[in-house]
Amino acid sequence: MAASVSSALSADQIVDRRKMKRRITFWRIASLLLLAAAIASILWALGAFEGLSKRSSDHIARVKISGVITNDKPMLDLLEDLKEKEQVKAVILDISSPGGSxxxxxxxxxxxxxxxxxxxxxxxxxxxAASAGYMIAAGSDHIVARRSSIVGSIGVIFQYGQVSELLDKIGVEVNEIKSSPLKAEPSPFKPASPEAKAMIDRIVQDSYQWFVGLVADRRGFTPSKARLLADGSIFTGAQGLENGLVDEIGDEETARAWLVAEKGLSDSLEIHTWKADRDNDLYLSNPAGKTAAALRWFAVQLGLATPAAPLGELYEMLPERLFLDGLVSMLQIDGAGTLGR
Structure with missing residues (x-):
């Protein structure tokens, strides 16, 4: 009899435990679902899904091209990707750039x-949209600028430092052994030879002629008119319209109206921003990124930054302004506020 009661109690305990496990499992699942719903609600309130929902329907894509122009793989990938997006019916390039490489x-x-x-x-x-910035604008079908925007600065520049006199003053001598006279010329450690200057002039002129031909072709200029405008001068949007460098005075809505009127787009299409997919690892693929990483490391050692600070912040502030590989096409302003090109 005692064994029977013991068995019965044991069976009841097993049943109770199973019920308890089912309750615990239920509440765990319910808690996870509530947490997921809460996170989704917060993200929705912050507008995290707004872009995704809007970009899934037919629209005009806005692509912002700003700052110094570099060999920007994420931007190239974005422009390539937009070709395949059926919901993207047209693209407006929102340009604000002094140029770059x-x-x-x-x-x-x-x-x-x-x-x-x-x-x-x-x-x-x-x-x-100056220099390389204008070069990009010229690739589009229609250029709209505000009356006071700056356009032009069509030209190419190659700059190098020369610190030989400074090294002489502090008693530093730089020696070199190289395979030929023009290797690694011009050098910052000695005045450039006439041959080195002639070499650099050849590559500058070659790129310049290509740039001028590109503008002539895209804007329908005669070669002589293109060369006249390609002396490095900058123009206001109004002057650019007068000279044929831009097509219309206005803003993004003006560009949208042109797409509707001239390209047959629906007037109901909205404009939504598309951004290049960037990753901090991309910053380390060029000298600018490596410099930013090194500066950040020193900042951490000195207590001026924390290890958790994103590398992207330094990238935004420093590298693209420190290094531009190769020839440069950009509008420059010196410390006195005067323009150079």
Whole structure:
């Protein structure tokens, strides 16, 4: 009899435990679902899903091209990706750039032309689209600028430092052994030879002639008119319109109206921003990124930054302003506030 009661109690305990496990499992699942719903609600309130939902329907894509132009792989990938997006019916390039590396401008210009072969592309110039920035704008089908925007600065520059006199004053001598006289010329450690200057002039002139031909072709200029405008001068948007460098005075809505009127787009299409997919690892693929990483390391050692600080912050502040590989096509302003080109 005692054994029977013991068995019965044991069976009841087993049943109770199973019920308890089911309750615990239920509440665990319910808690996870409530947590997921809460997170989703917060993200929704912050607008995290707004772009995704809007970009899934037909629209005009806005692509911002700002700051110094570099050989920007994420931007090239974005422009390539937009060609395949059926919901993207046209693209407006929102440009505000002083220019940058010639090769970077060339790469984005070609990507814009490839994109324009698939769908209409217009440019809306903000503060400025100068030099390589204007090169990119010229790749679009229509250029809109504000009256006071700056456009132009068509030209190429190659700059190098020369510190030989400073080294002499502090008693530093730099020696070299090289395979030929023009290797690694011009050098910052000695005045450039006439041969070195002639070599650099040849590559500058070659890139300049290509740039001028590109502008002439895209803007329908005669070679003589293109050369006249390609003396490095900058123009306001109003002057640019007068000279044929831009097509219309206005803003993004003006560019949108042109797409509707000239390209047959629906007037109901909204404009939504698309951004290049960037990763901090990309910053380490060039000298600028490596410099930023080194500066950040020193900042951490000195207590001026924390290890958790994102590398992207330093990248935004420093590297693209410190280094530009190769020839440069950009508008420059010196410390006195005067313009150089």
């Amino acid at each position: 010639t090769v970077g401008g060339e790469a984005i210009f070609e990507a814009v032309r490839d994109l324009a072969a698939e769908k209409p592309v217009a440019s809306s110039v903000g503060t400025l």
